[in-house]
Amino acid sequence: MVKICCIGAGYVGGPTMAVIALKCASIEVAVVDISVPRITAWNSDQLPIYEPGLDDVVKQCRGKNLFFSTDVEKHVREADITRGLGAGKAADLTYWESAARMIADVSKSDKIVVEKSTVPVKTAEAIEKILTHNSKGINFQILSNPEFLAEGTAIEDLFQPDRVLIGGRETPGGQKAIQALKDVYAHWVPEENIITTNLWSAELSKLAANAFLAQRISSVNAMSALCEATGANVSQVSYAVGKDSRIGPKFLNASVGFGGSCFQKDILNLVYICECNGLPEVAEYWKQVIKINDYQKTRFVNRVVASMFNTVSGKKVAILGFAFKKDTGDTRETPAIDVCKGLLGDKANLSIYDPQVNEDQIRRDLSMNKFDWDHPLHLQPMSPTTVKQVSVVWDAYMATKDAHAVCILTEWDEFKTLDYKKIYDNMQKPAFIFDGRNVVDKEKLREIGFIVYSIGKPLDAWLKDMPAVA
């Protein structure tokens, strides 16, 4: 039986390995992690991540050909294919180096080592050097197999990926390793959707794909500012632009900004690689995607403050949604962090509700510095400092009661169907709604009496008089 060991039981390791186990009954999959609570959760009824459809897949395979364990070395030793490698800490090669040394130390048989995390270009080469110089005669083949799933749709994306990308050496040994990994995916992915390239193309394609996706969002967000200034409607502009088959309709939703653990990190990675390779103009070009994202978050905060008589000090502001997108409880780099910090900076009292994010996480996020989340747990704040102006509640109606304003920061479906008349009746007047995700029907809300701001949409007369430009 082929054995695969995945190092790192996070947002990628858990779902990807569960799907491999489901689709390949003849393969034994072990997912290992240094975090005891994470592994305990994977082995319980309360999985450590929220992802639609995941519970079902895990239940079908766990204990049969899918195992979660903290015994990293044992499973690495027994595996034919090892993937992951301390996933999650891509930009810092320290983690990669120590993981590669561990694999070399514990291995007693030939192995294919698959780099699944998003890594700086040429990481595979570095790992290859460490492995071959410590190999004790064992043959290691290294492959790059970046993952393209998006959170919230991970299972769907894994069942039907647009493509699977495998990069490897152009040597006979490299080609054989590529074929072995191809055989795994061929259990459910059509052959024509499995692309093979050299190692560096695979590594760079992942960074490039994320940079292109994030660039589309920054492009439409930049347009949203212009729409507000001119009276155009960003949804109409996006629709018209996306109808061009060369451009396409996806990823053109204006928002309060993109978040998630990948886009910013991967673009910064790309920028760094450009700088190291003496390409400052190219680095500057990609940096702009992040600058526009920061601008969009600041612009939103300024809009809130300017609309509310230039101050939110002492006012209750309800925050609906804290996760970086719907259908996930993940808050890494969520725009909600910067927006909340901006409002707290102006002394607002925040009442936050998200259906999947708990109070401890929200408090931790609001007390962390940028990128703290990408450090090992012991380098993160031990106990979240109490931010006195923040309360976290479990219900949108409680969050909005007696509030002066509501900010919608995640596009959860339930926010579309709230009883906004009831919310309006229980709020201070004038009652404001700032929709950072364009989920509410602004005309209906205006009829109820709200002053409504929707990103990139024609402005209420009230808002027009108080222009907020970052």
Ligand SMILES: NC(=O)c1ccc[n+]([C@@H]2O[C@H](COP(=O)([O-])OP(=O)(O)OC[C@H]3O[C@@H](n4cnc5c(N)ncnc54)[C@H](O)[C@@H]3O)[C@@H](O)[C@H]2O)c1
């Ligand atoms: N989250 C996504 O949607 C997504 C999608 C595609 C690619 N990626 C990339 O995949 C990688 C992982 O992302 P993630 O979101 O799953 O991260 P994550 O933080 O959820 O998971 C990483 C896991 O690795 C474990 N770990 C760290 N060092 C270890 C070690 N030495 N030995 C064993 N376990 C170790 C951590 O405890 C953690 O549970 C990143 O490079 C990311 O850029 C993420």
Ligand SMILES: O=c1ccn([C@@H]2O[C@H](COP(=O)(O)OP(=O)(O)O[C@H]3O[C@H](CO)[C@@H](O)[C@H](O)[C@H]3O)[C@@H](O)[C@H]2O)c(=O)[nH]1
């Ligand atoms: O039109 C859009 C689309 C997305 N977003 C925002 O962009 C962010 C990222 O969304 P999404 O890309 O759907 O989620 P991720 O899980 O971050 O997935 C991205 O990052 C992963 C990690 O590298 C890749 O594997 C995926 O292909 C890539 O889509 C979120 O805050 C979204 O709200 C918008 O603002 N407007």
